[in-house]
Each structure stands twice: as C-alpha cells, then as structure tokens.
Amino acid sequence: MRAALSSDRGSRLIQQGARGELDMLYHPPAELARGQKRATDQVPWELLTRWLATGYEESFRVHVLRPAHAAARAVLGDRREAWDVTVAALDRALLSVAPLVASLSGGQLPRDPDDHVWRLLSRAEVGGEPLFCAVLRARIVPAARRLAREARQNRAQVTRAASNGSPVAFESDDGADETVLEQHAGPEELAERHELVDCVRAAVESLHGNVRRAQELCLQGLSQRQIARELHLSRSAVRTRLELASQQLATRLHDAYG
Numbered sequence: 560m561r562a563a564l565s566s567d568r569g570s571r572l573i574q575q576g577a578r579g580e581l582d583m584l585y586h587p588p589a590e591l592a593r594g595q596k597r598a599t600d601q602v603p604w605e606l607l608t609r610w611l612a613t614g615y616e617e618s619f620r621v622h623v624l625r626p627a628h629a630a631a632r633a634v635l636g637d638r639r640e641a642w643d644v645t646v647a648a649l650d651r652a653l654l655s656v657a658p659l660v661a662s663l664s665g666g667q668l669p670r671d672p673d674d675h676v677w678r679l680l681s682r683a684e685v686g687g688e689p690l691f692c693a694v695l696r697a698r699i700v701p702a703a704r705r706l707a708r709e710a711r712q713n714r715a716q717v718t719r720a721a722s723n724g725s726p727v728a729f730e731s732d733d734g735a736d737e738t739v740l741e742q743h744a745g746p747e748e749l750a751e752r753h754e755l756v757d758c759v760r761a762a763v764e765s766l767h768g769n770v771r772r773a774q775e776l777c778l779q780g781l782s783q784r785q786i787a788r789e790l791h792l793s794r795s796a797v798r799t800r801l802e803l804a805s806q807q808l809a810t811r812l813h814d815a816y817g
Contacts, residue, residue, distance in 0.1 A: 607653060615689060615691075615692075618688055618689055618692050619692060619695075622688045622689075622692040622693070622696055623649075623692055623695045623696050623699060624645065624649075626696055626699075626700050627645045627648055627649065627696070627699040627700050627702075627703040628641050628642060628645045628703070630700050630703045630704045630707070631644040631645055631648070631703040631704070631706070631707040632707075633707075634704060634707035634708055634710075634711055635707050635710060635711060640710065641707065643710075644703055644706045644707045644710055645699075645703055647702075647706050648699045648700075648702035648703035648706050649695075649699055651698070651699075651702045651706075652695050652698035652699035652702055653695075655698045655702075656691075656694055656695060656698060
C-alpha cells in the first residue's frame with residue numbers, strides 16, 4: 560500500500576504533522592494483515608489506496624480521517640488509542656460502502672479508478688468535497704463513536720477486573736462486515752442508504768444513456784460535428800441531473816449527521 564502515495568508527497572504530508580494519518584493508511588487493521596477476514600474484504604482497501612493515488616489524499620485527510628479521529632478522541636481522550644479506533648472504523652466504513660459501489664457496477668467493485676462509476680463517486684462533489692468522501696464520512700464517524708464507546712467500556716472492565724483479581728474475556732471482532740453493520744443500522748439509516756444507491760444509480764444510468772445515444776447517432780450516419788452537438792446537450796442534462804442528485808445527498812447527510 561505504501562506505493563499508493565508518492566514518496567515526495569508522503570514526505571510532505573508527514574512534515575505537516577500527518578504521520579499518524581499516513582501510517583494508518585499504510586497499515587490496514589490487524590485482522591486484514593493476518594488474513595483472518597475473507598480475501599474479498601481487502602478489495603475496498605485496494606480501491607481506497609488507488610483512489611488516493613489519483614490526488615485525493617488531502618480531501619480524505621480533512622473530510623474523513625480527522626472528523627472520525629476527533630469523534631473517537633472526544634470519547635477516549637488518548638490520541639493513539641483514538642487512531643486505533645479510527646482504523647477499525649475506516650475498515651467498517653469501507654465494508655459498508657463496498658456493496659453500494661458494487662451495486663452500481665454490476666455487482667463487482669470496480670478495480671480501475673477510471674471506471675465510470677468510480678469517476679462519478681470521485682468527481683461529483685457535495686458541498687465542495689468529493690461524493691465518496693461525504694459517503695465515507697457518513698459511515699466512519701458514527702462507527703468511530705460506537706467503537707470508542709466500546710473501547711472505553713472494555714478499558715473500564717479491565718480496570719475493574721484488575722482491582723478484583725479476576726480475568727476478563729474479550730470477544731473477537733474478526734467477523735465485522737457489512738452484515739454486522741446492517742444489524743446495527745436503524746430503519747432511517749437503511750432507508751438513507753437505499754436512497755443513496757438510487758440517487759447515484761440514476762446518474763450512472765444517465766451516463767450509460769449518453770453512450771447509447773452516441774452509438775445510435777453514429778449508426779444513423781451523422782457527422783462527428785453533429786454527434787458532438789447532440790452529446791453536448793446530453794452532457795448538460797447529465798450534469799444537471801448529477802448536480803441535483805448531489806444536492807439531495809448533501810441535504811440528507813446534513814439532516815442525518817449534522
């Protein structure tokens with residue numbers, strides 16, 4: 560994963576005090592590193608690092624990592640412990656978002672950052688930030704708060720056990736995936752998730768329609784200039800639809816998470 564960011568850019572970010580954030584990106588959760596999760600669970604991390612390599616490191620740090628770390632640190636107090644929680648929260652957030660992205664791409668996660676679905680999620684903006692950042696933040700911040708509370712409770716159990724001289728057993732979290740997130744998600748969160756899928760799928764379908772229209776015009780024998788004129792109108796329609804979808808998503812995210 561270290562190859563996902565150039566050494567020069569990585570050095571600059573480290574000099575700016577982002578060492579903990581970069582280390583977190585280079586080292587996914589221990590469960591993934593030990594291979595205890597399904598092999599397919601590593602795909603969202605691969606997708607993230609490829610996306611970061613296209614120039615979105617700063618957006619990711621500002622809009623995703625820092626809010627999640629701040630939420631965890633507000634509960635735990637300790638900065639390093641809060642980063643550990645943020646790593647686990649990012650893992651859960653990626654696993655939660657993965658089915659959404661896959662559903663827009665024929666059931667498979669796009670492997671190429673130039674894939675049309677990936678371009679849509681990366682380049683569409685909500686309030687000046689990439690749509691993918693907004694979606695990830697909506698998942699990672701609540702997960703960070705929940706995991707931080709669990710960590711604080713576990714810490715309290717250890718303290719009590721030590722004072723009583725009794726052992727404490729901890730459950731493994733190796734099975735945390737999108738099914739666990741679905742179990743924890745409330746009706747409103749599930750409804751918002753399905754609305755988001757419909758919202759982005761509508762924009763993707765418009766892009767597909769644009770390609771089909773170009774093929775039809777080509778078969779009709781129109782010149783390149785005529786096709787370009789027709790597609791310009793189509794692109795405008797797609798852009799308007801995508802902007803509307805982004806505004807609707809921004810409103811839902813703001814209402815749900817402030």
